[in-house]
Amino acid sequence: MSRPSLEPFLSARAVAVVGASTDPSKVGGSVLANLVAGGFPGRVVPVNARHAIVQGLRAVPSLLDVPEPLDLAVVAVPAPDVLPTLQQCVARAIAGAVVISAGFREAGPEGKAREAELRRWLRGQPLRVVGPNCLGWMRPAARLNLTFAPGMPRPGTLGFLSHSGALCTAILDWSRDHPVGFSLFASLGNQADVSETDVIAALAEDSETRVILGYLEGVADGRAFFEALGAAAARKPCVLLKAGRSAEGARAVSSHTGALAGSDRAFDAAVRQAGAVRVDTLEELFDVARVLVPGRAPAGRRVLVITNGGGLGILATDAARDAGLEVTPSSEEIRAGLRAVLPRHAATGNPVDLIGDATPARYRAALEALAGDPAALVVMLAPQAATDAAGIARAVLSATRDRTGPVLAVLAGGARVRPGVVALEDAGIPCYPFPERAVRALGHATRLADRRGRRAPPAPAPPVDPAALAPALASARAAGTLGLLDGAPLLAAYGIATVPALLAKTPEAAAEAARALGRVALKIVSPDISHKTDVGGVVLDVAGPAAARDAAAEMLTRVAAARPQARLTGVLVQAMARPGAHELLLGTVRDAQFGPLVVVGFGGIYVEVLKDTATRLAPVSIAEAREMLGELRMAPALRGARGRPPVDLDALADAMHRFSRLAAETPGLVELEINPLLAYPTGVAALDVRGRLDHEEES
Amino acid sequence: MSRPSLEPFLSARAVAVVGASTDPSKVGGSVLANLVAGGFPGRVVPVNARHAIVQGLRAVPSLLDVPEPLDLAVVAVPAPDVLPTLQQCVARAIAGAVVISAGFREAGPEGKAREAELRRWLRGQPLRVVGPNCLGWMRPAARLNLTFAPGMPRPGTLGFLSHSGALCTAILDWSRDHPVGFSLFASLGNQADVSETDVIAALAEDSETRVILGYLEGVADGRAFFEALGAAAARKPCVLLKAGRSAEGARAVSSHTGALAGSDRAFDAAVRQAGAVRVDTLEELFDVARVLVPGRAPAGRRVLVITNGGGLGILATDAARDAGLEVTPSSEEIRAGLRAVLPRHAATGNPVDLIGDATPARYRAALEALAGDPAALVVMLAPQAATDAAGIARAVLSATRDRTGPVLAVLAGGARVRPGVVALEDAGIPCYPFPERAVRALGHATRLADRRGRRAPPAPAPPVDPAALAPALASARAAGTLGLLDGAPLLAAYGIATVPALLAKTPEAAAEAARALGRVALKIVSPDISHKTDVGGVVLDVAGPAAARDAAAEMLTRVAAARPQARLTGVLVQAMARPGAHELLLGTVRDAQFGPLVVVGFGGIYVEVLKDTATRLAPVSIAEAREMLGELRMAPALRGARGRPPVDLDALADAMHRFSRLAAETPGLVELEINPLLAYPTGVAALDVRGRLDHEEES
Numbered sequence A, B: 001m002s003r004p005s006l007e008p009f010l011s012a013r014a015v016a017v018v019g020a021s022t023d024p025s026k027v028g029g030s031v032l033a034n035l036v037a038g039g040f041p042g043r044v045v046p047v048n049a050r051h052a053i054v055q056g057l058r059a060v061p062s063l064l065d066v067p068e069p070l071d072l073a074v075v076a077v078p079a080p081d082v083l084p085t086l087q088q089c090v091a092r093a094i095a096g097a098v099v100i101s102a103g104f105r106e107a108g109p110e111g112k113a114r115e116a117e118l119r120r121w122l123r124g125q126p127l128r129v130v131g132p133n134c135l136g137w138m139r140p141a142a143r144l145n146l147t148f149a150p151g152m153p154r155p156g157t158l159g160f161l162s163h164s165g166a167l168c169t170a171i172l173d174w175s176r177d178h179p180v181g182f183s184l185f186a187s188l189g190n191q192a193d194v195s196e197t198d199v200i201a202a203l204a205e206d207s208e209t210r211v212i213l214g215y216l217e218g219v220a221d222g223r224a225f226f227e228a229l230g231a232a233a234a235r236k237p238c239v240l241l242k243a244g245r246s247a248e249g250a251r252a253v254s255s256h257t258g259a260l261a262g263s264d265r266a267f268d269a270a271v272r273q274a275g276a277v278r279v280d281t282l283e284e285l286f287d288v289a290r291v292l293v294p295g296r297a298p299a300g301r302r303v304l305v306i307t308n309g310g311g312l313g314i315l316a317t318d319a320a321r322d323a324g325l326e327v328t329p330s331s332e333e334i335r336a337g338l339r340a341v342l343p344r345h346a347a348t349g350n351p352v353d354l355i356g357d358a359t360p361a362r363y364r365a366a367l368e369a370l371a372g373d374p375a376a377l378v379v380m381l382a383p384q385a386a387t388d389a390a391g392i393a394r395a396v397l398s399a400t401r402d403r404t405g406p407v408l409a410v411l412a413g414g415a416r417v418r419p420g421v422v423a424l425e426d427a428g429i430p431c432y433p434f435p436e437r438a439v440r441a442l443g444h445a446t447r448l449a450d451r452r453g454r455r456a457p458p459a460p461a462p463p464v465d466p467a468a469l470a471p472a473l474a475s476a477r478a479a480g481t482l483g484l485l486d487g488a489p490l491l492a493a494y495g496i497a498t499v500p501a502l503l504a505k506t507p508e509a510a511a512e513a514a515r516a517l518g519r520v521a522l523k524i525v526s527p528d529i530s531h532k533t534d535v536g537g538v539v540l541d542v543a544g545p546a547a548a549r550d551a552a553a554e555m556l557t558r559v560a561a562a563r564p565q566a567r568l569t570g571v572l573v574q575a576m577a578r579p580g581a582h583e584l585l586l587g588t589v590r591d592a593q594f595g596p597l598v599v600v601g602f603g604g605i606y607v608e609v610l611k612d613t614a615t616r617l618a619p620v621s622i623a624e625a626r627e628m629l630g631e632l633r634m635a636p637a638l639r640g641a642r643g644r645p646p647v648d649l650d651a652l653a654d655a656m657h658r659f660s661r662l663a664a665e666t667p668g669l670v671e672l673e674i675n676p677l678l679a680y681p682t683g684v685a686a687l688d689v690r691g692r693l694d695h696e697e698e699s
Helices: A027-037 A079-091 A108-122 A165-175 A196-205 A222-235 A256-260 A263-274 A282-292 A310-322 A332-341 A360-369 A389-400 A418-426 A435-453 A466-479 A484-493 A507-517 A545-562 A604-610 A622-631 A649-665 B027-037 B079-091 B108-122 B165-175 B196-205 B222-235 B256-260 B263-274 B282-292 B310-322 B332-341 B360-369 B389-400 B418-426 B435-453 B466-479 B484-493 B507-517 B545-562 B604-610 B622-631 B649-665
Strands: A014-018 A043-047 A072-075 A096-099 A128-130 A136-139 A144-147 A155-162 A182-187 A211-216 A238-242 A277-279 A303-307 A376-381 A407-411 A501-504 A520-525 A538-542 A570-575 A582-591 A595-602 A613-617 A669-679 A684-686 A689-693 B014-018 B043-047 B072-075 B096-099 B128-130 B136-139 B144-147 B155-162 B182-187 B211-216 B238-242 B277-279 B303-307 B376-381 B407-411 B501-504 B520-525 B538-542 B570-575 B582-591 B595-602 B613-617 B669-679 B684-686 B689-693
Touching: A014 A027, A027 A043, A027 A144, A072 A079, A079 A096, A079 A108, A155 A165, A155 A196, A165 A182, A165 B310, A182 A196, A196 A211, A196 A222, A211 A282, A222 A238, A222 A263, A222 A435, A238 A263, A238 A282, A238 A435, A263 A277, A263 A595, A263 A613, A277 A282, A277 A435, A282 A435, A282 B435, A303 A310, A303 A360, A310 A376, A310 A435, A310 B165, A332 A360, A360 A376, A360 A389, A376 A389, A376 A435, A389 A407, A389 A418, A407 A418, A407 A435, A435 B282, A466 A484, A466 A689, A484 A501, A484 A570, A484 A649, A484 A684, A484 A689, A501 A507, A507 A520, A507 A545, A507 A570, A520 A545, A538 A545, A545 A570, A582 A604, A582 A649, A595 A604, A595 A622, A595 A649, A604 A669, A613 A622, A622 A649, A649 A669, A649 A684, B014 B027, B027 B043, B027 B144, B072 B079, B079 B096, B079 B108, B155 B165, B155 B196, B165 B182, B182 B196, B196 B211, B196 B222, B211 B282, B222 B238, B222 B263, B222 B435, B238 B263, B238 B282, B238 B435, B263 B277, B263 B595, B263 B613, B277 B282, B277 B435, B282 B435, B303 B310, B303 B360, B310 B376, B310 B435, B332 B360, B360 B376, B360 B389, B376 B389, B376 B435, B389 B407, B389 B418, B407 B418, B407 B435, B466 B484, B466 B689, B484 B501, B484 B570, B484 B649, B484 B684, B484 B689, B501 B507, B507 B520, B507 B545, B507 B570, B520 B545, B538 B545, B545 B570, B582 B604, B582 B649, B595 B604, B595 B622, B595 B649, B604 B669, B613 B622, B622 B649, B649 B669, B649 B684
Parallel strands: A014 A043, A014 A072, A072 A096, A096 A128, A155 A182, A155 A211, A211 A238, A238 A277, A303 A376, A376 A407, B014 B043, B014 B072, B072 B096, B096 B128, B155 B182, B155 B211, B211 B238, B238 B277, B303 B376, B376 B407
Antiparallel strands: A136 A144, A136 A182, A501 A570, A520 A538, A520 A570, A582 A595, A582 A669, A595 A613, A669 A684, A669 A689, B136 B144, B136 B182, B501 B570, B520 B538, B520 B570, B582 B595, B582 B669, B595 B613, B669 B684, B669 B689
């Protein structure tokens, strides 16, 4: 069910302030005062039951008394009056309301009940509501300040949304001293209606917004967020800071996959898959935004560092490597050009070191010589006594005007470099006081450009065998908890091979199975035993039916002696796996927010200790699967390290893709894990499987 | 050979400026101008061959013409004149010189030769020299500015040394806008004599210095640096930024250990072991310094976050967990006290949320209620329209005056919070604009306090069997390259067990060996084969002499067929290792700077891929060995995860200690690696060993 658009919030021309106080130090009074002081050119109507004139403006006692049409209402009334006010909005055909009033979910059981009632009523109404319990909404270019925070930020191209009002007031205050301007500045409060997902979707369409920035504490609906963010990221860069990294959602998990793929990792995966980027700190959020505003996208991972001090250059190089950037020299031809214009002891590699006493002319000559190198630039300056920072800034501007890639500046110092900072920032070149911050911001911008460039088309479904799927699914659902034997047909329906195995309830059946399977391993099967090795419940490499019968009989006796209380289902007889495999984990778990996730990683017994995993929302394409593998610390081993052959990455990525379809398409699948998944130089095979399905089928 | 002290550089009373120009825009002229402008109360003597009066001061044509005694000379003459000038210093019994002149190692082959000559001459002279090619030396409290950078930083308690002059000029300029003051500000240039190690040692003794800060690009002598830093860290906090993290020293390595323990990791280990802390960015260096200056050391890892905005609180909590800090609530008693003074919807856990409209009185009441909680405090404020930031600052100061732990403030915003920032910083409380920076700085300070608190006493030597050691060493040295068979006696002399093994040159000898060893594994031995499994060169679990003879014969035939060119030495017959071990790596490699290192980590075939290792300088005490194990990602597995029993950490740490003594005490040992070291619930044993010794014995 699609809700009405947020358009009225972006282009309102007539606004009512409900609860407009005559006292501008009160919340309702300050909203009116701010709106007027901001210079809003549209109509402003105070609504006040007791005064006919409020802050010099003619007021009306109720929304219902306003004769003309209104686009928006700002609501700053006591919490119990909010719902009646919104009902008046609907009666007056007002399309949007910003509810600043507190006293809802954040305020004890009574507030919770009030908010629940509000949400119930809102469903299906032709009214969009921002809030309640928010700072409000600002559209600086339209001079629309619908908040109780005085002073508007500069208009600009950053569309900013926040789940924290306090953060908004801090950023507003901070932004006045910094070169940032906003197309939208929105505090979303309790999100009874308009959520971060709605605002991201609106900003994607908004022509004034060039970069979308968000501070989030969670998402209302994981899949909807993922879709909206993906659509937005296809149009403009999106940078998100999500707080609550360490707080994991409560979730009953029985698999490694579930323990590894916390909700925060699911958010991470969604952001990455959508083609957006996530930062870790508030400072980074704006550091990255300033790289993106000029619209100069990195064409690759190379960065050229130009400096007049070796120390700054080394720090930038360290930071660049940490950020996944490449610091390689220009072509020999370009370096020859550099040598022609630089002093003898200058360095023409990367960093390019212009030496401490570099003049504006030297900066200009070097940057002109580097014109043919498409790398991103980080131009740095450490001031000496005679340094002309403003002159160097002008030289940088003139010599980099035609570059298409990012240009960042690091002017390390204080008063001596300030004239340069001002000149550069006025011209839209982001300046940073320290090399590491600039380089980290460039790293994020580069990662973002890379992700936006290679967003994969939706994965085509692999061939699934419907005749095999239906019975496999029915039997799996009946079992509830899956093991290798119930899981294998389900995997087979999606074309994923398991190492063949049979359940033998008697030693004779084990002999029969060994006849069919060749050299085999025997493993005890019991609902009461999880560490089979400890009770002598595993025997490897048994050759021939007779040996298998004896080994099975001995095992049943041995285990029964070690664990007299355990119920013994039988012995799993499994073909011996070929040697030479890497052991991976491939799993899925259903996240409460984001639905089924796919996790791949280092398998075997160290999986949770090493946590070497990559996570995505299911399904994943083959290309995404290969990306996931590339993120693992063990990636070099998969590509063949220390003389071992590489694994069959095609087969592995194909299996991941198929598994992700299974995860996405199987109703009721709570978790499913292949561990280990054996990855060979040729082919892959599941050696063990465990999983869990809901008993009732989901619709 | 001990060099004279740096005392003259810290308390000079008479200074000559050699090369003092009449033109203060030239280097030699600016040094004189800066020294005079700085208000140096001692005597200043310009030395100028051509002018009798320089910048209004009576000059002498040569140092030899100065009648009175001098403490220091600043040398700013052309490079070829530096050595003769220093010779005059010696003739005049001047104890120290700061050589600003460039034209040495940094300036091509001619400069390199000049510096080599300077170093040769300096050896054994009674003169200490800072530089050449440095910005100079500043002692603000003594008004001693011996640099060509105008303007002195504020006097204070930070002793700062730097390997980069450009960084110094940037920091000087930056520091004027920030609340930092210096006891010493030293640019060390090419370090022909005075090195970072000398300055650290001098600052350790300097009563004006409370915190030692360094920007380093390397160290002159690793072990001397380690000793000096350890002695300094025992007296005051030391924080270092080392650039060149990613540049690994060129070193021929054949072991995993060598590849894993790069020079930068050795530096890391030295800093940690010495009880100092290393930061990654320039900003962090000063962020941490400001936590340390007040001298309030963290008593543990707990931090209490007090905020008036939830968003800031969550960001601080995330950052705290990343920094290894604990964010747990106060005692129930203290929380009851908080509840008594805070509004109903305030949060009294951790973070403590005072709600957006918090007043100075509310901050004061909350902080007074928390007086009994010894945790470090991060007090945060997001400004609202009516916020009285200065009043809140005063409340924070008065309510935290008696705390012994660190107090940090985060005033997020700009103009609205500035009065609070000024009040807090004037009183010595460090302020940060963003929560993450404050918390990270606190994290470093906490790590530092922890390291300083538990610096281990020198490890007592384990009992070594000298009768076994001498022949083992002689035979190992003769072999040059060590394997299990040559390495085992060496390890045994230090009390480290190996899994018993014998070399069998014939199938009959293999039978003999199996008779002695029980169930065995057979492994081909050939100087030409490194991946034994690939050629069928490994057979496990062979029972009895007859089976061993047959298996050895088959193996020799099989391998010869697979690799007809390979020389086959024989078959290694090794007792089957007990199952149930974790496979670790324990290695040593000799670092060019720091001497023998010890590395422990995840072993087996993934060692270089997972890089889960901890590194220290050898030797390590048992306590240090346990610390190393605690740093591994696999630490939870060693402590017993997922139902597996814990390994014998006592035996493991003891083996590490013994191994580290072997590493430290064995002359000529280039590298030695046990991989895997099998760590069991009871005991440890080396399954395979490889190593390399220099052929000539070192003295």
